Amino acid sequence: MNKLTKQVRVFLIHAHEDRDAVRKLHQRLRRDSVDAWLDAANLQPGQDWQSEIRKAILTSDAVVVCLSRAFNKQHGYRHEELKLALKKASLLVDEVFIIPVRLEDCDMPESLRHLHRLDLFVKGGYRTLALALRNRKKV
Numbered sequence: 543m544n545k546l547t548k549q550v551r552v553f554l555i556h557a558h559e560d561r562d563a564v565r566k567l568h569q570r571l572r573r574d575s576v577d578a579w580l581d582a583a584n585l586q587p588g589q590d591w592q593s594e595i596r597k598a599i600l601t602s603d604a605v606v607v608c609l610s611r612a613f614n615k616q617h618g619y620r621h622e623e624l625k626l627a628l629k630k631a632s633l634l635v636d637e638v639f640i641i642p643v644r645l646e647d648c649d650m651p652e653s654l655r656h657l658h659r660l661d662l663f664v665k666g667g668y669r670t671l672a673l674a675l676r677n678r679k680k681v
C-alpha cells in the first residue's frame with residue numbers, strides 16, 4: 543500500500559440475526575484491505591459498547607448498512623446506529639457516506655430510499671461494493 547493512502551474505515555450496521563452473513567462480509571472486506579468495523583470483532587470485554595460504536599461511526603469514512611427482512615424489524619440498536627450515520631451524512635456535502643447493501647431481497651427502510659442501493663446477492667455485487675469503498679480511500 544502506498545504510504546500516502548490509508549485504508550478506508552467502514553462501519554457495518556446489521557441485524558443480530560444476520561451476524562453470520564455479516565461476519566463473512568467483514569472477513570472478505572478485511573482480506574481486501576478495508577478497515578471494516580464489526581461489533582463482534584472489534585469490541586473488547588469491559589468496553590462501553592454504545593460509546594465505542596458511536597466513536598466508530600463518527601470516525602468512519604463510510605457506513606455499510608446491511609439490509610435484510612430482519613433488519614426492518616422495529617427493535618434493535620441498529621436503528622440508533624442508522625440515525626447517527628444519517629446525521630453524520632447530512633453534514634457531508636456531495637460525499638458518499640452511507641451505502642445501503644441488501645443481503646437478500648427485502649424492502650428498503652424509508653430513511654434510506656433516497657440512496658442508490660447495492661444487492662450483494664446478485665452476481666458482481668461484492669465487486670461493486672469493493673470498488674465503491676476503494677473510491678472512498680483518502681490520500
